[in-house]
Every structure is written in C-alpha cells, then in structure tokens.
Amino acid sequence: MDAIFWEWLSFFVRWTHVMAGIAWIGSSFYFVHLDQSLKQRPSLPDKAYGDEWQVHGGGFYHMVKYLVAPPQLPEHVTWFKWEAYATWLSGFALLVIVYYLGARLYLIDPQVMDIHPITAVAYSLGGVFLGWFIYNELCESDLAKSDLKLALATFAMIVAVAFIYSFVFSGRGAFMQVGVVMGTVMAANVFMVIIPNQRKVVAALKAGETPDPALGQKGKQRSLHNNYLTLPVVFVMIGNHYPLAFATRFSWAILALVIVMGVSIRHFYNTRHRGLPSPWWTWGVTAACAVAIMALSAAGPPPARVTETEPAAAESELRETAQLVVQTRCSMCHADRPLWPGIGVAPKGVKLETLQDIKAHAGSIRTAAVLTHSMPPGNVTEITPEERKALADWASSIR
Structure with a gap:
C-alpha cells in the first residue's frame, strides 16, 4: 500500500x-x-x-x-x-x-x-x-x-x-x-x-x-x-x-x-x-x-576499465550472459512485482523477467546500460563494466 x-x-x-x-x-x-x-x-x-x-x-x-x-x-x-x-x-x-x-x-x-x-x-x-x-x-x-x-x-x-x-x-x-x-x-x-x-x-x-x-x-x-x-x-x-x-x-x-x-x-x-x-x-x-x-x-558515458575477454563468444553464450546480467541487475525493479522498496510497478511498464522480455527491449537496454549509464539508476545494483560490455556484445549480435 x-x-x-x-x-x-x-x-x-x-x-x-x-x-x-x-x-x-x-x-x-x-x-x-x-x-x-x-x-x-x-x-x-x-x-x-x-x-x-x-x-x-x-x-x-x-x-x-x-x-x-x-x-x-x-x-x-x-x-x-x-x-x-x-x-x-x-x-x-x-x-x-x-x-x-x-x-x-x-x-x-x-x-x-x-x-x-x-x-x-x-x-x-x-x-x-x-x-x-x-x-x-x-x-x-x-x-x-x-x-x-x-x-x-x-x-x-x-x-x-x-x-x-x-x-x-x-x-x-x-x-x-x-x-x-x-x-x-x-x-x-x-x-x-x-x-x-x-x-x-x-x-x-x-x-x-x-x-x-x-x-x-x-x-x-x-x-x-x-x-x-x-x-x-x-x-x-x-x-x-x-x-x-x-x-x-x-x-x-x-x-x-x-x-x-x-x-x-x-x-x-x-x-x-x-x-x-x-x-x-x-x-x-x-x-x-x-x-x-x-x-x-554518441560519445557515450565516461570510459570504464574493462578486463580483457576472449574473442566473440557464441551467440547462445552471449544470450545467456546478457540474460543473467539483466535478471541480476535489472529485474528486481523491472518486474511484475518489483522487489525494490518504494517501487510499486515496473518503471515505464518495462518488464525484464523473461528472455522474450529482454530481447523485446534490447534497444532500450543498449541505450540505458551501454550507450549511457542511466540504468541502473546511480548504479544501485553495482553492474560492472564487464557486464555492460557483455550487454553491448549481445545487443550487437541481435541487431
């Protein structure tokens, strides 16, 4: 209430x-x-x-x-x-x-x-x-x-x-x-x-x-x-x-x-x-x-240090990694029943609980978490530069 x-x-x-x-x-x-x-x-x-x-x-x-x-x-x-x-x-x-x-x-x-x-x-x-x-x-x-x-x-x-x-x-x-x-x-x-x-x-x-x-x-x-x-x-x-x-x-x-x-x-x-x-x-x-x-x-957010990763992973691996990042860093708010205190409904009605949801909002995720760092707000869920790069790689693979 x-x-x-x-x-x-x-x-x-x-x-x-x-x-x-x-x-x-x-x-x-x-x-x-x-x-x-x-x-x-x-x-x-x-x-x-x-x-x-x-x-x-x-x-x-x-x-x-x-x-x-x-x-x-x-x-x-x-x-x-x-x-x-x-x-x-x-x-x-x-x-x-x-x-x-x-x-x-x-x-x-x-x-x-x-x-x-x-x-x-x-x-x-x-x-x-x-x-x-x-x-x-x-x-x-x-x-x-x-x-x-x-x-x-x-x-x-x-x-x-x-x-x-x-x-x-x-x-x-x-x-x-x-x-x-x-x-x-x-x-x-x-x-x-x-x-x-x-x-x-x-x-x-x-x-x-x-x-x-x-x-x-x-x-x-x-x-x-x-x-x-x-x-x-x-x-x-x-x-x-x-x-x-x-x-x-x-x-x-x-x-x-x-x-x-x-x-x-x-x-x-x-x-x-x-x-x-x-x-x-x-x-x-x-x-x-x-x-x-x-x-x-287009210059994007301030540069962050990203550890070296292996060459482009397989599409399935990119998808699984991106899904894990979103579900651990974003879905506590963007859910049917948000878990974050003070949030009663998913912000802007965007739900990111399933792979289908995540793929449907791939463009918005790329804008909010890769091209900018507006999400998570204030980085309250402590998403890492490596995780943002994983989202960038995944978003690029499905464009």
Missing part, C-alpha cells in the same frame, strides 16, 4: 506541476508577444505607451500598456503570479518525492561521488539558493545596463552549475538540478522582483506619488529572462526520460546547447512579434545545436 500511495502521490504532483507550468508558460508567451506587438498611435490615452487590437473566442480585445502606471489606479487589477508560484511549489514537491526521498536511486551515483543522501540533499538545496543569489547579484550589477552582457553572464553561470554538478550527482540528478536552479531563478524573479515592484507602483499611485520608472524596467528585464529560459526548462522537465540527454559524458555541454537552442527559438518569435524582419538565421543555429547534441550523446 505504501508503494501505491507514493506512486500516485508522485503522479498527482507531477500532473499539478505540468498544469501549473502550462498556465505560467502560456501567460509568459502571451505577454511577451503582446509587449512586442504594441503600436504607438496619436489616439492613445495620456501616458500610455502603446496598444494592440486582438481577436479571440469571437470577441475583440483592446489592450493598452502603460510603461509605469495609468494616471488613476483601476478598480480591479488582475495579478499574474499564482501560475509561477504553483509551478515552483509543485516542482519542488516533486523534487522532494522523487529525488530527495529516492536520493540513492536517482540523485547519487557512487561512481561519481559516494555521498550520504542527507549530504546530497544539502548540496542540492545549497546549489539552488546559491544559483539564485549569484544570478540576482549579476542583475543588480553594472552588467544589467546591457541586456546582452547580462544574458551572457547568466548563461555562463548556468553552464558552470551544470559542469560542477556533473562531478557531484548522477547524470540524471545533475541534469534535473540545473533545471531546478533555472526554475527557481524564474519563480524568484516573479516573487522577489516583478510582483514587489508592481506593488510599489500601486502604493505610489495610492499615495498620489509618481512611481519610479526603474521599477517597471527592472521587472520587464526579469520577465524577458524568464521568457528565454522557458524552453530550456521544459526540455529538462521531459529530458529525464531520455538517457541520451542526461547520462552521457558531455551532458553539461548538451544542456548548454539546449539553452542556446531555446534562446534562438524565442529570439526568432520575439523579433517577429515586433514586426521586424524575421531572423531566419536562428533556425540554422538551432539545427546546428541539434546536430552537435546528437554527436555529443
């Missing part, structure tokens, strides 16, 4: 996280699009920056933006904040359920760094708060005067985080940790900067004072950062299902290229929404990054 409870709790929290993320990303994309498409016209109200007419759902909308605030505060204002808060809170809850409570399975890899689960959690939390602190300091420095310089500094910080954590956690754990850092930066931008600045503007209006224009400018800059980080964060959210993304030798470089891809895609649409000539070159950059990612993933 405990396994069923945790399985469904993880499912419902993940569902909540996805729903909240859709709402947050949708509003972010919409408002950046709206902001870029605003037009300045002589007929605008006093102190208005621009407006845009839109049609949706059978009706017309007239959107007017004030860079600071309107002369008089409206009776009702809709605050877009709960989408961000709900996304981060549900994401952090999922981090606790999956990665912190299952640290030995998903966060720690003894071959990378053999640490206690509590230490791993401390490293993770410390990285999250330190990431936000460094990013916020960059935004408060003179670099903020140049959007390009600030963006490059932020990019360098994220890549550094990815590189450092590749020496601390398992491939999957390090990959997800960087996603958590980026997600925290985005949510903290809303909670710590954008919304407080908007409240200061409202307070100034109520007091009959003129709001500081810098408040809106800073909020807009942080909002634009969130917009450009959105696609890389979504990639990390789904990337933990694809070992070639996180469990290879250059996973940190792959993540850096993913960020470049996400930024180039958003730059194309943001530029297009402003009515400027479409920067089609961005798709060339995106395609080049995709090719580079495939090449890096």
Whole structure:
C-alpha cells in the first residue's frame, strides 16, 4: 500500500506541476508577444505607451500598456503570479518525492561521488539558493545596463552549475538540478522582483506619488529572462526520460546547447512579434545545436576499465550472459512485482523477467546500460563494466 500511495502521490504532483507550468508558460508567451506587438498611435490615452487590437473566442480585445502606471489606479487589477508560484511549489514537491526521498536511486551515483543522501540533499538545496543569489547579484550589477552582457553572464553561470554538478550527482540528478536552479531563478524573479515592484507602483499611485520608472524596467528585464529560459526548462522537465540527454559524458555541454537552442527559438518569435524582419538565421543555429547534441550523446558515458575477454563468444553464450546480467541487475525493479522498496510497478511498464522480455527491449537496454549509464539508476545494483560490455556484445549480435 505504501508503494501505491507514493506512486500516485508522485503522479498527482507531477500532473499539478505540468498544469501549473502550462498556465505560467502560456501567460509568459502571451505577454511577451503582446509587449512586442504594441503600436504607438496619436489616439492613445495620456501616458500610455502603446496598444494592440486582438481577436479571440469571437470577441475583440483592446489592450493598452502603460510603461509605469495609468494616471488613476483601476478598480480591479488582475495579478499574474499564482501560475509561477504553483509551478515552483509543485516542482519542488516533486523534487522532494522523487529525488530527495529516492536520493540513492536517482540523485547519487557512487561512481561519481559516494555521498550520504542527507549530504546530497544539502548540496542540492545549497546549489539552488546559491544559483539564485549569484544570478540576482549579476542583475543588480553594472552588467544589467546591457541586456546582452547580462544574458551572457547568466548563461555562463548556468553552464558552470551544470559542469560542477556533473562531478557531484548522477547524470540524471545533475541534469534535473540545473533545471531546478533555472526554475527557481524564474519563480524568484516573479516573487522577489516583478510582483514587489508592481506593488510599489500601486502604493505610489495610492499615495498620489509618481512611481519610479526603474521599477517597471527592472521587472520587464526579469520577465524577458524568464521568457528565454522557458524552453530550456521544459526540455529538462521531459529530458529525464531520455538517457541520451542526461547520462552521457558531455551532458553539461548538451544542456548548454539546449539553452542556446531555446534562446534562438524565442529570439526568432520575439523579433517577429515586433514586426521586424524575421531572423531566419536562428533556425540554422538551432539545427546546428541539434546536430552537435546528437554527436555529443554518441560519445557515450565516461570510459570504464574493462578486463580483457576472449574473442566473440557464441551467440547462445552471449544470450545467456546478457540474460543473467539483466535478471541480476535489472529485474528486481523491472518486474511484475518489483522487489525494490518504494517501487510499486515496473518503471515505464518495462518488464525484464523473461528472455522474450529482454530481447523485446534490447534497444532500450543498449541505450540505458551501454550507450549511457542511466540504468541502473546511480548504479544501485553495482553492474560492472564487464557486464555492460557483455550487454553491448549481445545487443550487437541481435541487431
């Protein structure tokens, strides 16, 4: 019953996280699009920056933006904040359920760094708060005067985080940790900067004072950062299902290229929404990054020492050896009734109990245990380099 409870709790929290993320990303994309498409016209109200007419759902909308605030505060204002808060809170809850409570399975890899689960959690939390602190300091420095310089500094910080954590956690754990850092930066931008600045503007209006224009400018800059980080964060959210993304030798470089891809895609649409000539070159950059990612993933996991073996064994011997490896190192989880504590059903429904099962999933086994070392997670069953080579030889023999 405990396994069923945790399985469904993880499912419902993940569902909540996805729903909240859709709402947050949708509003972010919409408002950046709206902001870029605003037009300045002589007929605008006093102190208005621009407006845009839109049609949706059978009706017309007239959107007017004030860079600071309107002369008089409206009776009702809709605050877009709960989408961000709900996304981060549900994401952090999922981090606790999956990665912190299952640290030995998903966060720690003894071959990378053999640490206690509590230490791993401390490293993770410390990285999250330190990431936000460094990013916020960059935004408060003179670099903020140049959007390009600030963006490059932020990019360098994220890549550094990815590189450092590749020496601390398992491939999957390090990959997800960087996603958590980026997600925290985005949510903290809303909670710590954008919304407080908007409240200061409202307070100034109520007091009959003129709001500081810098408040809106800073909020807009942080909002634009969130917009450009959105696609890389979504990639990390789904990337933990694809070992070639996180469990290879250059996973940190792959993540850096993913960020470049996400930024180039958003730059194309943001530029297009402003009515400027479409920067089609961005798709060339995106395609080049995709090719580079495939090449890096093909490099496989870090090399391991493998003892010398006899020349290619007979097919039957390869099959028997592979079956023994899978049944002793994998089948305790990938079974009709998993034996590993906390796992109620076979992960992703993959069962590896019979030779027929193993052969049917030969491609997945090769990807997860040979081309990458994502399985077993954190090498909890202590599969050896020789056993991985045996799986590689067997997988090659049946291709």
